[in-house]
Amino acid sequence: MITGHREAWTGRVLLVLLMTVTLLPFVSLFVTALHPSGTYPLGLSWPSDPQWGNFVQAFQVARMAELLKSSTLIVLGVVPLALIIATMAGFAIGHLRIPGKHVVFLAFVFGLTLPFEGIITPLYYQVRDMGLLNTRWAIILPLIGLFMPFSVYWMRAHFVNMPEELSESARIDGANVWQLFWRVHVPLAMPAISSLAILLFLWTWNQFLLAIVLVDDPLQRTMSGALGAFQGQWGTDIPLLCAGSLLILTPTLLIFLIFQRRFVAALLQGSLKG
Template sequence: MAGRQTSRRVSRLLLWVVLTIAAASVLIPFGAIVLASLQDPASLTVSLAWPDRLHFENYANAWSTAGFSSLLGSSALIAGVVVPIALLCASLAGYAFATAPFPGKSWLMGLLLLGLALPHEAIIIPLFFGMKSAGLLDNQLAVILPLIGAFMPFGTLWMRSHFEQLPEELSEAAEMDGASTTRTMLSILLPVSWPALTTLGLLYFMWAWNQFLLALIMLQDPAQRTAASGLGKFVQQYGTNIPLLAAGTVIVIVPIILMYLIFQRHFITGMVSGAVKG
């Protein structure tokens, strides 16, 4: 009995140490960026020491200099269109692969999963000429449509795994009550899939918000690009002004942090349910 208690204490201590290191690896760099953004912009070198005066004007200068009003609006538009459409498509495809028998199911799933191994850089040039021939360059659709397609492999796999873990009694009871396949999915399965959908939606939002290469190539107008691609251009112009760059970085990542804090409980529930079957 004493040996088991000692083993449990050691396990808890190790878990606490691992979680502390993981939290520190995230919080310390973020704290360093925030501290750097409040330093004197006139100084050539930036230290991690607490400044004599907090220079909050760095955020206002970064906002106006980089034009974050239009950049954040463009990112919000792209993410606001991509996330719901990609969630709908992934839910429909995941439900079909999880419940519906049809010819070539395994082959189609394998073909879809190839998208997880295909780097975006390998298809960016064909995408550019395809969007150019369609007249969609300098239009957010040139980023939205490829992102929806790029998100489908992971989303389909995620939702298929979720639907396979749901009790079969739910679908069987709905079928006995005369519910159609569409009715079963919309009224029975999707309402209990909120954690999985929230987790996938947050991942989609983060990926769409942080989109850099696709927006940089497809959107020639700098004002229409995403905040991440605009920040890259901002770094090229003001590479020596560390406080200004740090302030711009904080501005870009704050929306992601807010989204996570709002849906934190559902995100954790969805991650746990996706990792543990049953």
């Protein structure tokens, strides 16, 4: 009992320390954003006259409304299409009896080992040759392809655990493969699909590297990608830069707070299924 009590307290202390380390950068950004514009705050000192107007100014000068629109268009271009392709591929690889599916699955697993940084140069020239450079399609199409290895692996982990008897019963009732997929398995896969949708949304919204390399116009990028241009323009105004950074982080934080249970379930599902 004493050992268990000590372990419980040790876990709580470590959890508090981890939470403190995680929240400290956000607290520092928030406190710094409230200092007068053009100053160089030191430490976590609370300003005597908090400048809440820094957030309004950062929203205006960074043209956040247009960045929100651009990020939303990119997310709408990436997430639905990636979900459809990954769900169909995961169903085929994980549940159907098709020749060569194990080779295809290994190819997707190999794709998990390829970092974005390692393919950014050839990707740049390919996008340029396609005539898509400096457009939102330069972000949307590569992200769909780059997300496929994980997305197919995720959906395959769900379909491979579905009982074969379920499909056999549907076939006896006259269902073809298409009806079996859409009417039987997709409704049952909605927890896995919705969890994957949250992850793809967060990864797309926070995409930085592809946005700054493939798109020159900040208003055509994601909000995170536009942060580079905002930093270049207002890098000497630390409070304004911190206010802009917090505004860019706000949508992601809101999505996480709203869907935090689903987000945790997504991580647990990915760790338990295989």
